[in-house]
């Protein structure tokens with residue numbers, strides 16, 4: 001992302017030149033796959049994201065030295081991205097296996113346990129950015145599809161696990177969204193004034209209908225955050241599967257939403 005342009009003295013948000021700033025504001029980007037040399041420990045996790053993708057967000061929404069929070073840390077990609085961009089970070093992960101992977105990838109603090117218990121132990125008004133990807137409701141619990149079959153054959157996890165504290169185990173959509181709203185409300189207290197919250201999420205298919213989680217979540221957070229918009233993460237190299245063919249339209253969902261929210265006072 002770097003170029004050698006000047007930083008505008010009025011820019012209090014980040015350390016980017018004008019060109020770099022404007023480049024990031026495009027409402028979509030393509031980021032494909034995980035690196036081919038990815039370790040088994042990282043690959044084991046069914047939904048890790050590439051650190052380089054997160055680096056661009058961190059570079060836009062913070063300055064070097066500032067502190068970033070990821071409350072659904074998984075394998076620790078966000079903290080790797082913090083190290084690569086000279087920021088600091090803290091993460092929380094429920095499952096010991098992913099916690100261990102995250103610990104082995106970073107020198108920053110990683111807390112093991114339920115986000116709802118651990119968030120109140122963190123210092124108020126200390127984070128410049130929260131960037132995270134929660135479970136996409138219970139989509140990983142659904143029946144096996146083509147991609148899952150491949151993972152099964154390789155002995156990789158299809159679900160995070162069976163812990164009832166896992167937000168991906170919640171059956172009812174309302175309960176899932178209420179829990180997420182509660183968590184992001186707690187995070188509001190931990191963020192510095194004007195800090196940003198970035199949530200990666202998808203609209204998901206459930207019993208033949210789309211459930212627009214990515215549209216519902218910002219609406220439910222408006223009391224605490226202003227919604228600044230989304231950047232759509234396109235995955236251009238995923239295989240197309242014949243879902244629905246030849247009876248009905250069923251999309252190959254090859255995009256995620258990075259919802260960009262800003263703390264209200």
Ligand SMILES: C[S@@+](CC[C@H](N)C(=O)[O-])C[C@H]1O[C@@H](n2cnc3c(N)ncnc32)[C@H](O)[C@@H]1O
Nearest residue numbers: 048049072074075077094114115135160166167
């Ligand atoms: C979409 S994944 C995050 C993946 C991560 N971005 C990465 O690159 O590895 C969501 C994570 O949230 C964790 N999780 C689910 N419920 C949780 C809870 N109650 N407290 C803490 N972590 C939880 C899951 O174990 C999973 O690793």
